[in-house]
Amino acid sequence: MSQKTILTFHGIGDPPRPVQESERSVWISKPQFEAVLDAISDREDVILTFDDGNASDAEIALPALARQGRTAIFFLVAGRLDEPGFVTTEDATKLVEAGMTVGSHGLHHTAWTALDQPDLVSDLNEARAVLEAATGRPVTEASCPFGQYDRRVLGALRQLDYEHVYTSDGGTTRERAWLRHRTTVDSDLLVVDRAVRHRSSMGELVARDLKSAIKQRRLLQAKARPRRTQGRQHVVIGFAEALSAPEVAWSLLEAGFQVTAFSRRGSRPSLRLCHDVRIEEVADPRRDARAAVADISRLAQSTGPAAVMPLDDTAVWACIEAELPGGSVLIGPSRSQAELALDKRAQLDAAERAGFIVPPTRICRAADEVLEVHEPLEFPMMIKPALAVASTGRGVHTARRHACANPHELGEAMQGLGDDVPLLVQPYIPGVGEGIFGLARDGHVLRWSAHRRVRMMSPHGSGSSACKSIPLDAELKDAASAMMRRAGWDGLFMIELLRDPAGSAWFVELNGRPWGSMALARRSGHEYPAWAVQARLDQAFEPPPPPPYAPVLCRHLGRELVHLLIVMRGRPSGALILWPPRLRTLRDVLTFHRDDRWYNLRPGALSLFLDDSVRTVSSAVRGALPT
Secondary structure (H helix, E strand, O other), X not given: OOEEEEEEEOEEOOOOOOOOHHHHOOEEOHHHHHHHHHHOOOOOOEEEEEEOOEOHHHHHHHHHHHHHOOOOEEEEOHXXXXXXXXXXXXXXXXXXXXXXXXXXXXXXXXOHHHOOHHHHHHHHHHHHHXXXXXXXXXXXXXXXXXXXXXXXXHHHHHHOOOOEEEOOOOOEEEOOOOEEOOEEOOOOOHHHHHHOOOOHHHHHXXXXXXXXXXXXXXXXXXXXXOOOOOOOOEEEEEOOOOOOHHHHHHHHHHOOOEEEEEEEOOOOOHHHHOOOEEEEEEOOOOOOHHHHHHHHHHHHHHHOOOEEEXXXXXXXHHHHHOOOOOOOEEOOOOHHHHHHHHEHHHHHHHHHHHOOEOOOOEEEXXXXXXXXXXXXXXXXXXXXXXXXXEEEOOEEEOOOOEEEOOHHHHHHHHHOOOOOOOEEEEEOOOOEEEEEEEEEEOOEEEEEEEEEEEEEOOOOOOOEEEEEEOOOOHHHHHHHHHHHHHHOOOEEEEEEEEEOOOOOEEEEEEEOOOOOOHHHHHHOOOOHXXXXXXXXXXXXXXXXXXXXXXXXXXXXXXXXXXHHHHHHHOOOOOOOOXXXXXXXXXXXXXXXXXXOEEOOOOOOOHHHHHHHHHHHHHHHHOOOOOO
16 A cells, blocks of 8 residues: 554553653553554554553563564664663564564653754664664664654754654655654544544444543543653643643753643643643632642642743742742742733833833823823823732732723723722834843843734734744844843843834833743744753753744734634724724735744644634634733
């Protein structure tokens, strides 16, 4: 056959060692494995592979394969040979003597994309040498750890004459392909059904074994909390619902970190579909802030991470309040930097002193003060919360901004604001959003980048639905440098600006955590999340030199569709002088180019990408999106 379906197994039976939450789902029961073999017994187009070199490869898989006269490829982690829970050198010999193929899954199961060139070549060569010594056979097949690869990794594998390289991208593969895509078998077996869907026996298999799969998963989840993986530093991130969460997690994973993400209880974030990330639920701070802080503290104390990275403003507040273990560092604003990170009044003052253009601002202690003026109010105006996170009874919340064209719209906006919420009143300034991004250490900026919004999810004012990289403006860079230096800033930062039709760049706000458009930064070669952790854990760390500037356009599918829906509905306020034309918006949003890059999409993560897109649109349709 010209097309092959390649299945990947990881572990069979009960894990003989503690495993991460993300790994548990790819362990299947022995009856399930045997049922899969029965279902594909007459399928010559199906190739079986095994990753990680778990002991079950030799103890369970090999005898079952031998009974059916079937062969498979076993990708072993060379550095794990003879370790408890993994295959032994003797097992590796038995595999090849039984007609199986042994391939390389790396020396220590480190993502090859995270290694520099000398370490990558060393890893590939050492792993091959160890496995060839163990089996007495040449090793010509390789499987990418975590399914991660890039052009550099593939180039190194080609140079070392590997005959085939295997990914985890799913789908079928041409028989003669050098790069081979595989489908990972997990404990619900549904992916197996999809992979070979044209055979009814697989549908029957799923129906018969789905209850067994669910029971197996529950049994595994009931076991003791998995320990930290030896040799990999652990990073806790959250909230998992943050727009940047998938990109942050992937950046850390590709740098070799183990990642756990905390999520709001019951939220089921799209990040749950990244099997390399463990999800832990905590109380929703909007309902019970104290319980959320306590849950985050317990999570940090029980896992002992090297670092904790908040991903949104609520998480910044919660992580500052949480009690982290002594060996954990906070990759975000410290308590001393909390005011600048979360209070826009302090930000406006710092920005003006640093040289940014700041809009005329009236600060009101509560909503009632907005209307208590002696002179007539000037419209259109913008009403913003002064605090990024505000208390509301037992919980905390983040308020949104309002553009108001007249007293009627102002009155409606006031009804949605709390009585004691401090507000900023500014003139409404039309324009295009821009951003300055960077990583600082002790006030010195180590790396920079910049972007311009092509489209905002809501033209009213919101995060991007499409954005593109731009060269960094020298004057803005000087002002940002001064602001970071005066603050002694440590960590990631984003300075949001608004470029008006006259060309002036107005300061909007500072964000001291990963930003929503992290996808664009990463597509442009800036691995800010990984760099931020590495810079805090190792004071000698310096990010690699920035890549040459090249324009990159990055889009969020769900937000693009929401943008289209909002534009089609029409402007909600007369203050919004610049409103996108409907026909042009329809054309721009529904036109796709080969060079377009996408938020939250990478090989093997299509399900996460689609889930995130659908959730974004459904949230807007339910009315949760500000307009």
